[in-house]
Amino acid sequence: MFAIYTYGNTVLRKKAEEISKDYKDLDSLIENMYNTMYSSEGVGLAAPQIGKSIRLFIVDGSPMSDDDESLKDFKKVFINPQIIEESGDFWTVEEGCLSVPGIREEVKRKSKIRIQYFDQNFNYFDEVYDGLKARIIQHEYDHLEGILFIDKINPLRKKMIRSKLNNILKGKVDVKYKVKFAIK
Ligand code: ZN
Numbered sequence: 001m002f003a004i005y006t007y008g009n010t011v012l013r014k015k016a017e018e019i020s021k022d023y024k025d026l027d028s029l030i031e032n033m034y035n036t037m038y039s040s041e042g043v044g045l046a047a048p049q050i051g052k053s054i055r056l057f058i059v060d061g062s063p064m065s066d067d068d069e070s071l072k073d074f075k076k077v078f079i080n081p082q083i084i085e086e087s088g089d090f091w092t093v094e095e096g097c098l099s100v101p102g103i104r105e106e107v108k109r110k111s112k113i114r115i116q117y118f119d120q121n122f123n124y125f126d127e128v129y130d131g132l133k134a135r136i137i138q139h140e141y142d143h144l145e146g147i148l149f150i151d152k153i154n155p156l157r158k159k160m161i162r163s164k165l166n167n168i169l170k171g172k173v174d175v176k177y178k179v180k181f182a183i184k
Pocket of ligand 1: 096098099139143
């Protein structure tokens with residue numbers, strides 16, 4: 001199991017690098033990421049969140065299948081993804097992030113995406129997603145670009161959560177899963 005890197009760790013702010021087919025121990029890395037995600041009750045986890053600046057994220061939307069039945073079997077690995085188009089109407093969804101514990105805020109994003117990526121076996125896909133699937137992908141994809149959901153909330157809300165963010169920086173927050181705070 002990996003520790004989750006929390007807000008303030010520089011790896012979360014870097015643009016992640018693509019990987020090749022022969023990236024060392026990829027299968028065990030992915031398996032370990034799934035274990036980490038399940039034990040922290042996330043629906044997505046991007047490699048930078050475990051301290052690795054590579055273009056890889058995993059999702060499993062099944063815990064949210066009460067909100068959207070089709071999330072039940074939405075379990076996927078995205079490698080070297082590129083979102084090539086975002087379309088549809090903007091909509092607002094409350095998001096949270098394992099790297100920003102204790103904070104949930106409404107985030108506005110477009111409802112539909114087209115994404116090109118490789119799966120765990122380096123099969124290539126070009127797919128369109130909408131609704132909550134698109135939302136989960138957009139959130140995880142942002143991690144590969146060094147972006148966090150709190151960058152996308154309205155400035156007033158950002159001001160209001162400033163002290164909470166400072167507490168995360170200092171490690172003064174209760175987290176049920178293993179984390180690596182920026183300041184020890
Ligand atoms: Zn996140």
